[in-house]
Amino acid sequence: MEAAASSVKDGGDLRDTELRLGLPGTEAPEKPAAPSTRGSKRALQEDDDMESRANSRPLEADSGEAPAAKAQIVGWPPIRSYRRNSFPPRKVESEAEAEAEAEAAGLYVKVSMDGAPYLRKIDLKVYKGYKELREAMDNMFKCFTQGEVSRKEGCSSGSESAITYEDKDGDLMLVGDVPWEMFISSCRRLRIMKGCEVRGLRTRQYS
Amino acid sequence: MREERSDMSEDDDGGGEEKDSWAPGLGVAGKSRGAPYPLPPPLCDQVLENVIENVLQFLTSRRDRNAVSLVCRSWYRAEAQTRRELFIGNCYAVSPRRAIDRFRCVRSLVLKGKPRFADFGLVPIGWGAHFSPWASAMATGYPWLEKICLKRMSVTDDDLSRLALSFPFFKGLTIICCDGFSTAGLAVFAEKCRHLRLLDLIEDYFEEEEYEVVDWISKFPQTTTSLETLGFDCLPSAVNFEALEALIARSPALRQLRVNHHVTVDQLRRLMVRAPQLTHLGTGSFRSPEEGEGMEHEAHLVSAFAASRSLVSLSGFREVESQFLPAIYPVCSNITFLNFSFAEITAEDLKPVIRHCHNLQNFWVLDTVGDEGLQAVAATCKDLRELRVFPLDATEDSEGFVSDVGLTAISEGCRKLRSILYFCQRMTNKAVLTMSKNCQELVVFRLCIMARHLPDHHTGEPMDEGFGAIVMNCKNLTRLAVSGLLTDKAFGYIGKYGKSIRTLSVAFAGNSDMGLRYVLEGCPKLQKLEIRDSPFGDPALLSGIHHYYNMRFLWMSSCKLSRRGCEDVAQRLPRLVVEVIRDRPEADDEAVEKLYMYRSLVGRRNDAPPFVKIL
Numbered sequence: 026m027e028a029a030a031s032s033v034k035d036g037g038d039l040r041d042t043e044l045r046l047g048l049p050g051t052e053a054p055e056k057p058a059a060p061s062t063r064g065s066k067r068a069l070q071e072d073d074d075m076e077s078r079a080n081s082r083p084l085e086a087d088s089g090e091a092p093a094a095k096a097q098i099v100g101w102p103p104i105r106s107y108r109r110n111s112f113p114p115r116k117v118e119s120e121a122e123a124e125a126e127a128e129a130a131g132l133y134v135k136v137s138m139d140g141a142p143y144l145r146k147i148d149l150k151v152y153k154g155y156k157e158l159r160e161a162m163d164n165m166f167k168c169f170t171q172g173e174v175s176r177k178e179g180c181s182s183g184s185e186s187a188i189t190y191e192d193k194d195g196d197l198m199l200v201g202d203v204p205w206e207m208f209i210s211s212c213r214r215l216r217i218m219k220g221c222e223v224r225g226l227r228t229r230q231y232s
Numbered sequence: 233m234r235e236e237r238s239d240m241s242e243d244d245d246g247g248g249e250e251k252d253s254w255a256p257g258l259g260v261a262g263k264s265r266g267a268p269y270p271l272p273p274p275l276c277d278q279v280l281e282n283v284i285e286n287v288l289q290f291l292t293s294r295r296d297r298n299a300v301s302l303v304c305r306s307w308y309r310a311e312a313q314t315r316r317e318l319f320i321g322n323c324y325a326v327s328p329r330r331a332i333d334r335f336r337c338v339r340s341l342v343l344k345g346k347p348r349f350a351d352f353g354l355v356p357i358g359w360g361a362h363f364s365p366w367a368s369a370m371a372t373g374y375p376w377l378e379k380i381c382l383k384r385m386s387v388t389d390d391d392l393s394r395l396a397l398s399f400p401f402f403k404g405l406t407i408i409c410c411d412g413f414s415t416a417g418l419a420v421f422a423e424k425c426r427h428l429r430l431l432d433l434i435e436d437y438f439e440e441e442e443y444e445v446v447d448w449i450s451k452f453p454q455t456t457t458s459l460e461t462l463g464f465d466c467l468p469s470a471v472n473f474e475a476l477e478a479l480i481a482r483s484p485a486l487r488q489l490r491v492n493h494h495v496t497v498d499q500l501r502r503l504m505v506r507a508p509q510l511t512h513l514g515t516g517s518f519r520s521p522e523e524g525e526g527m528e529h530e531a532h533l534v535s536a537f538a539a540s541r542s543l544v545s546l547s548g549f550r551e552v553e554s555q556f557l558p559a560i561y562p563v564c565s566n567i568t569f570l571n572f573s574f575a576e577i578t579a580e581d582l583k584p585v586i587r588h589c590h591n592l593q594n595f596w597v598l599d600t601v602g603d604e605g606l607q608a609v610a611a612t613c614k615d616l617r618e619l620r621v622f623p624l625d626a627t628e629d630s631e632g633f634v635s636d637v638g639l640t641a642i643s644e645g646c647r648k649l650r651s652i653l654y655f656c657q658r659m660t661n662k663a664v665l666t667m668s669k670n671c672q673e674l675v676v677f678r679l680c681i682m683a684r685h686l687p688d689h690h691t692g693e694p695m696d697e698g699f700g701a702i703v704m705n706c707k708n709l710t711r712l713a714v715s716g717l718l719t720d721k722a723f724g725y726i727g728k729y730g731k732s733i734r735t736l737s738v739a740f741a742g743n744s745d746m747g748l749r750y751v752l753e754g755c756p757k758l759q760k761l762e763i764r765d766s767p768f769g770d771p772a773l774l775s776g777i778h779h780y781y782n783m784r785f786l787w788m789s790s791c792k793l794s795r796r797g798c799e800d801v802a803q804r805l806p807r808l809v810v811e812v813i814r815d816r817p818e819a820d821d822e823a824v825e826k827l828y829m830y831r832s833l834v835g836r837r838n839d840a841p842p843f844v845k846i847l
Contacts, residue, residue, distance in 0.1 A: 100352030100764075101739065102655060102682045104626040105409070107435045107466060111550070111574055112624060143358040143841070168842045 132209060134190075138166045138217035149209040155201055162188060166217065186219045277306055284310040294319050313337060320344065321784050323361055323385065324809065327834045328369030340379035340404075341370070347787050347828055349762055350384060351409060354789055354826065356815060358841045363387045363410075371398035379404040379430070386410065389417030396424035404430030404461075411437035415469060419448035426453060429485070432463040440469065450475040459483040463490035465514045465548060470494035480506045487542075490514025493550035496521040498529050504536040513540070515548030518556055518575075533559040547571035547596075554581045564588030571596040573622045579605035586612055596620040599633040599655060606638035610645025618651040618676075628683045632657025636664075636689075643667035651676035658689040659716060664698030668705040677702050678713035684740040684765075687717040694718055700725030703733070710757075713737035723747035727754025735760040745772035752776035762787040770797025773827075777801065780808055785830040793824040795847075801829070802847035809836055810847040 132149040145165050152158045188200040192211045200208070200215070288311055291297055301311040317340045320326060332338075345361025363385045370377055377399045387410045395402060402425055407413075415438075422428070449471045452459075457479070464471070471494070480486060486507050491500070495516030504510070520529055533556060537543075543563040552575040565588050572582070573596035582597075582605045589595075592613040597605070599621055609616070619642060621634055635658040642649070643663075649671040659681050668674075679699075687694055695716035703709060703726050710732050714722065718741035726733065727750030734757050742748070748768040751758065752775050761783065769792035780786065780801070795812070802810040813826035836846045 098628075098684075100349065100354045101684070102623065102626045102628070102680055103349075103352045103737075103739070104623065104655075105351045105435060106353065107409075107437065108573075108622065109626060112576070146357070 134212055134214050136162060136165065136215040136217070139219045141166060147215075149212060154205050155208075158200075159188065162215070162217065186217055188215060189218050190215045281306055281310045285314050288314040292317070316340060318342070322830050322832075323366065324837050325784075325830060325832045325834075328366045328373070330833060332369060332373035338374055339377060340381075341366075341374075341377065342381045342383075343385060344383045345385035347762065347785060348384070348760075349764065349787055349789065354764070355828075356813065356841075356843055359813070359844065360837065360839055360841070361385045362839060363391050367391045367394045367398075375399065376401055378402060379406075381406040381408070382410055383408040384410065386412040387417075388412050389414055389420070392417035392421040393424070396421045401427065403427060403458075404432075406430065406432045406434065407436055408434040409436065411439070414438060414440045414444065415446040415448045415467075416444070419446045419451045422448050423451040423453075427458055428452075429458050430461040431459075432461055432488075432490075433466055434463065435466050438466075438468050442469070445469040447472045447475065449479060452479050455482070457483045458485055460485045461488040461512075462486065463488065463514060465490040465492050465516075467492045473499055477502055477506060483507075484509075486510065488512035488545075490547060491516040493517045493548075497533060497553075497556055501529065501533050501536045504540055508539045509542055510540055511542045512545040512569075513543055513548070515546065516550065518549045518552040520553060520556075530556060530559065534562065538562040541566075543567060545569040545571075549575035549577075552577060557581060557585055560585065561588055565590055568592060569594040572601075573598055573620060576600050576624060578602070579608065583608045589613060590615070592616060594618040596622070599623050602633040603635055603638035603641065606634060607641040607645075610641040613646060614648075616642075616646040616649055619646070619649065620653040621655055622653075623655040623682065626655070626682070630657070630682070632682075636660040636662070639663045640666050643670040647671060648673060650674060653678040653680075653713075655680045655682060657682055658686075659695065659698070660690045661688045661693065661695060661698035661701075662690070664695070665701040668698075668701040672706060673708060674702070674706040675708050676711040677706065677709060678711070678737070679715055680713065681716040685717045694722070696722040696725065700729070703729040707732070709733060711735040714741055715739060716741075719743050720747040720750065723750040727751050730755050732757055734758060736762070738763040738766055740765045742766045742768065745769055745775075748772035749775045752779055758782075759784045761785075763789070763791060765790040767792055770794055770800070773797050773801060777804055780805055780829070781831050783831070785828065787826075787828050788824075789826040791827075793827055795822050795824055798824055798827055798829075799847050807831055807833070807835075811840070812845045812847060814843050814845070 133146045134149060135144050135146055137144045147158075147161060147165070149158070152161060189197050190200050190208075190212045191214045192198050193213060195213075197216075203211075284307060288297075288300065291300065291314075294315075294317070297311055297315055301308045312334050313336060315335050316338060318331065318335055318338045319342045320331065321344050323343055323345045343363070343366060345363075346355055346359060349355060350359070361384060363382060371394060375398070378401050380395070387407060392413055395405065405421070405428075413436075422431075459479075462479075462483075471492070473495070476491075477499075480489070480503055487510060489503065489507060489510055490512070491503070491514055493516055495503070497516075497518055497520055499521075500516055500518070504513070537559050540563060544567055546560065546563070546567055546569070549572055554577060557577075564585060567589060568591055570589060570592055576598060577600060579601050582601045586592075586605075586608050589612060593615055595609060595613065595616060595618070597609075597620070606621070609619075621638070623630065624633075625631070634654070634656050636656075639654060639656075639659070640663045642652075643666050647670055649667075650673050652667075652671075652674070653676075656679075659679065664679065667677075681695070688698070695714075696719055699712075699714050699718070699722050703712070709730065712726070712730065712733055712735070714737070720743045723742060723746070726736070730736075730751075731754075733755050736751065736755070736758060738761075745768055747766070748763070749772050751761070752772070756779075758779065759782070762785075764787075768788065773788070773793060774797065776786070798810055798812060802808065808829055809832045810829045811827070812824050813828060815825060840846055
């Protein structure tokens with residue numbers, strides 16, 4: 026048996042250096058879980074937002090030849106994610122098919138909030154822009170904050186918080202500076218920061 | 233411990249773990265009488281108790297012990313004093329305090345947490361099953377604790393550290409399907425636990441970035457160790473190989489070693505040479521380190537296996553290169569457990585190997601071997617007790633390599649089969665019926681036809697008759713998982729004939745409430761019931777009221793339950809914890825997406841996250 030064939034990860038690296046028109050991030054983002062790191066990324070099924078995608082999300086890919094990847098039902102067939110993640114991905118016939126898969130798969134990133142006992146995961150593809158994202162994150166962590174600052178006041182009063190993210194290079198960035206598409210292609214994880222650390226980061230407000 | 237792993241699917245934990253059966257006749261006799269040790273008994277009773285204690289030392293089965301504890305208060309006390317192994321099937325059914333108060337002399341603990349469907353992503357992250365409260369309670373309550381086995385719990389690095397520091401006699405840790413800890417925790421544990429004999433990590437989840445990985449293998453004591461079992465095949469990061477080799481060399485008692493996929497075949501050989509006394513071996517990747525370097529490793533590998541005369545169990549083969557498979561021929565006739573379930577091999581690869589395995593009792597394999605491979609198994613492995621066939625591609629529309637043909641062949645060749653787990657894309661009633669007639673000793677029958685609602689592919693009929701035959705003919709059946717197109721009729725059969733069934737898994741099956749009612753009304757031994765995506769509603773749920781105190785749990789997701797029905801149950805059964813789990817905060821409040829309910833001696837838990845509502 027061959028050792029693990031070149032995975033999607035290699036393909037993704039090549040795409041990075043490809044000359045293209047348009048901003049980086051204007052094509053389908055890479056699959057978040059590198060399949061070659063066996064078992065080390067939790068399968069998408071275990072996300073608690075998956076239920077919203079459970080029953081057929083119509084694919085946006087319009088490529089004719091790619092057999093529309095059947096919408097995955099959460100947790101079916103009943104195979105542990107440990108086992109699912111243990112095999113290299115099925116060879117992808119065409120780039121279009123890969124894109125279709127990536128479209129259906131979702132772009133899940135971890136979200137942490139300073140002080141919260143556990144993290145969450147969200148699918149960045151579900152949101153159309155920063156405003157929606159911010160609303161969703163407020164909702165998610167509502168239970169941990171008393172008197173979360175209202176958007177009207179902005180973040181200049183009392184308990185300051187800012188949404189930051191870790192990008193491809195591992196740097197901590199403030200959410201909102203770059204166009205949405207570029208953001209979701211480079212965002213690796215999100216962090217809601219609180220307190221004095223925030224003042225250093227904040228340069229302007231964002232919607 | 234690996235034997236225990238395959239036994240886990242049979243799960244013979246009887247009528248109640250450390251509690252008595254909650255049968256209506258008994259009420260909760262002897263339990264709700266406040267503290268387990270009311271007044272000291274009169275002197276003559278004390279003598280009798282001492283005598284009984286001496287006898288009870290020899291009683292190890294927890295089912296027997298549960299029965300003993302019900303005889304009278306004196307026996308209850310004596311039993312509590314002498315129970316060494318404590319099994320807790322649901323960590324929320326009892327509190328650490330109560331467990332420790334009743335059983336004073338426990339040396340070994342088995343603790344299970346999340347419901348099984350958590351394995352398939354149906355339980356949101358953060359649901360619970362934290363080991364920490366147990367770890368702290370036992371640190372003071374059981375200072376002489378020696379062994380712990382955890383399944384589906386959240387274990388932190390701090391917990392591991394506490395284990396190592398709080399229990400000076402600690403010998404064995406088995407962690408199955410858990411998450412929350414990392415190599416940092418393992419490092420502390422390895423370093424501080426000086427008398428460790430067993431460390432077995434089975435299908436755990438690690439979420440570490442590469443820069444966070446710690447060299448934990450180097451932290452084991454530098455002197456001769458007492459290690460007997462070391463298993464880390466699920467670890468995604470590579471371990472320091474030189475340190476591992478040195479560790480093996482100074483562990484003369486080592487009998488079981490399971491390495492992860494980073495270990496190549498040449499490294500494996502070096503380890504085997506250090507430990508020719510191994511009985512259980514997890515072989516890692518079973519491939520050469522570089523492409524095309526195979527030839528020089530082959531010969532040495534064969535001699536390594538030839539020298540390992542005690543091997544009875546083989547697993548691993550994660551990225552197996554088939555040229556290396558012949559190396560295991562010398563041990564094939566001795567092995568009783570062979571796990572090829574991560575090896576993408578064909579029937580051609582399998583046949584020359586399996587031909588030697590006359591004594592095989594447990595065989596796990598990928599469906600890539602096809603019906604033909606299974607036929608080869610059936611031809612040789614006459615002693616087979618357990619078969620698991622996993623799918624390489626676990627999707628509904630993948631190409632199926634195994635079918636009713638393979639199942640029939642197995643049933644004809646392996647008459648002693650007790651346990652089967654079979655994933656396939658096509659099945660017929662006839663094949664299932666044949667198996668029910670040929671393999672009468674079946675205890676566990678789990679058939680997963682991967683495409684939902686798929687009928688018999690010859691006749692186009694539902695799979696009712698096949699599963700009906702299983703429950704009818706296999707009198708010892710205690711665990712059943714159904715699939716394919718199923719009507720209420722199938723459940724009628726289960727209710728009518730499945731009198732020994734303890735665990736039942738249902739998905740995408742049934743027509744109406746009657747289906748669930750048949751089961752709840754007909755299966756007196758039912759303890760664990762997990763259902764998803766089936767049209768069962770409140771009336772069906774209510775039909776089981778008489779039985780829920782006898783069960784460990786009920787799980788129902790994506791069925792037709794409403795808040796009202798669940799509240800009704802919660803009201804009528806105060807000792808039942810009824811959890812409604814919501815995936816989305818904005819979800820409709822009236823419909824219940826996920827229900828998880830279980831009996832408990834301590835009422836609702838206080839660590840429930842916001843998305844869990846306890847009624």
